[in-house]
Amino acid sequence: EADIYQTPRYLVIGTGKKITLECSQTMGHDKMYWYQQDPGMELHLIHYSYGVNSTEKGDLSSESTVSRIRTEHFPLTLESARPSHTSQYLCASSESQLRNTIYFGEGSWLTVV
Amino acid sequence: GENVEQHPSTLSVQEGDSAVIKCTYSDSASNYFPWYKQELGKRPQLIIDIRSNVGEKKDQRIAVTLNKTAKHFSLHITETQPEDSAVYFCAASRGTSGTYKYIFGTGTRLKVLA
Numbered sequence: 001e002a003d004i005y006q007t008p009r010y011l012v013i014g015t016g017k018k019i020t021l022e023c024s025q026t027m028g029h030d031k032m033y034w035y036q037q038d039p040g041m042e043l044h045l046i047h048y049s050y051g052v053n054s055t056e057k058g059d060l061s062s063e064s065t066v067s068r069i070r071t072e073h074f075p076l077t078l079e080s081a082r083p084s085h086t087s088q089y090l091c092a093s094s095e096s097q098l099r100n101t102i103y104f105g106e107g108s109w110l111t112v113v
Numbered sequence: 114g115e116n117v118e119q120h121p122s123t124l125s126v127q128e129g130d131s132a133v134i135k136c137t138y139s140d141s142a143s144n145y146f147p148w149y150k151q152e153l154g155k156r157p158q159l160i161i162d163i164r165s166n167v168g169e170k171k172d173q174r175i176a177v178t179l180n181k182t183a184k185h186f187s188l189h190i191t192e193t194q195p196e197d198s199a200v201y202f203c204a205a206s207r208g209t210s211g212t213y214k215y216i217f218g219t220g221t222r223l224k225v226l227a
Binding site: 101 | 153
């Protein structure tokens with residue numbers, strides 16, 4: 001079934017650790033996004049990509065980095081996690097057609113202690 | 114920069130009543146307006162969308178209206194049910210060409226009281 005898959009779904013890590021949140025989509029979409037969201041609050045765009053080897057920073061400044069080596073894969077990395085990074089991270093994708101609806105993954109809940 | 118204002122931030126209605134959420138966008142080039150519902154602990158999911166060449170769209174108890182001149186669009190939920198309780202986000206997008214932007218509103222927490 002076409003979907004957006006995120007791993008891990010839940011993670012608790014210590015301060016200073018490096019973490020990579022994985023995101024893969026089988027939707028065949030060109031555009032991919034990472035949003036940061038505290039529970040029930042605003043969706044903040046932190047990174048987006050229009051295609052392979054294309055990455056841009058979003059509206060909310062983030063210490064994370066992303067890469068897009070394959071169309072279906074868009075991982076997000078935090079080199080040194082801090083408690084302020086505790087949040088939910090939502091990966092999303094959209095097609096490059098007229099109906100450019102964004103579809104979200106189930107999210108990765110990150111807690112940094 | 115472009116933004117989307119969404120009101121109200123919280124809304125409580127009695128079961129069976131109607132709920133209306135309003136959004137205003139600033140980018141006049143926006144041409145696609147989706148609405149998402151996010152239940153507690155779940156991902157945002159598309160519930161209805163409308164394009165700039167249409168003034169109104171309805172899907173069972175949910176409808177969306179668009180006023181391009183005023184740059185307003187609204188979500189209407191009739192005969193509300195407890196399962197409608199969620200956070201709703203509007204968004205405005207200018208399409209796929211040029212500087213592509215997808216801007217979300219700040220969300221409305223809807224509570225349907227049984």
